[in-house]
Amino acid sequence: MAAPTFTYDAWQGSGGLKGKSKVRKVKLGDAYEQRSQMGLVPKTDEYSFRRPDDSRTNIDAMIAFLDALGPEVRPFYWTRPFGTSELWIQEGDYAVTDEKASSATFSVKFVRFHGAEE
Numbered sequence: 001m002a003a004p005t006f007t008y009d010a011w012q013g014s015g016g017l018k019g020k021s022k023v024r025k026v027k028l029g030d031a032y033e034q035r036s037q038m039g040l041v042p043k044t045d046e047y048s049f050r051r052p053d054d055s056r057t058n059i060d061a062m063i064a065f066l067d068a069l070g071p072e073v074r075p076f077y078w079t080r081p082f083g084t085s086e087l088w089i090q091e092g093d094y095a096v097t098d099e100k101a102s103s104a105t106f107s108v109k110f111v112r113f114h115g116a117e118e
Helices: 056-069
Strands: 016-021 023-027 033-037 043-055 076-079 085-098 103-112
Touching: 043 056, 056 085, 056 103
Parallel strands: none
Antiparallel strands: 016 043, 023 033, 043 103, 076 085, 085 103
16 A cells, blocks of 8 residues: 655744764774764654644644554655655654634654655
8 A cells, every 4th residue: 555645835944854864983092983874774864844823624634644644653755845755754743732713833743764665
C-alpha cells in the first residue's frame, strides 16, 4: 500500500528544516581527533511544521490524518517549502494553541523517514 500524502503547507518562517549529523568523536593525545559516522543514516532532517491562525476545519483534518497513521509509526509523503515530495514521519506530539473562537495554531515536528514505504 502506498504511503498517503499530507497536503498541507507549512507557514513560511515556521522554524523550518534542521539537519542533525550523527558523528562519533574520539580525542586522543597530542590534539589528535578521530571522527566516524554513526549508523546507516548519518544525518537526520527534522522540520518544525507550524500553521498559525488556521481554521478549525483544517486543523481537525490534519489531526485526523496524523492520528489515522498512528503517530511515529507510518510514513507519509509531504513536500516542505522549497523541497520535493519525500517520506516523513511524525516525531512526538502535535500541539494546538487556541487563538480565536474560529482559529488556532497547529504545530508538530516531522522527521525525514529512511525506510521502506510499506
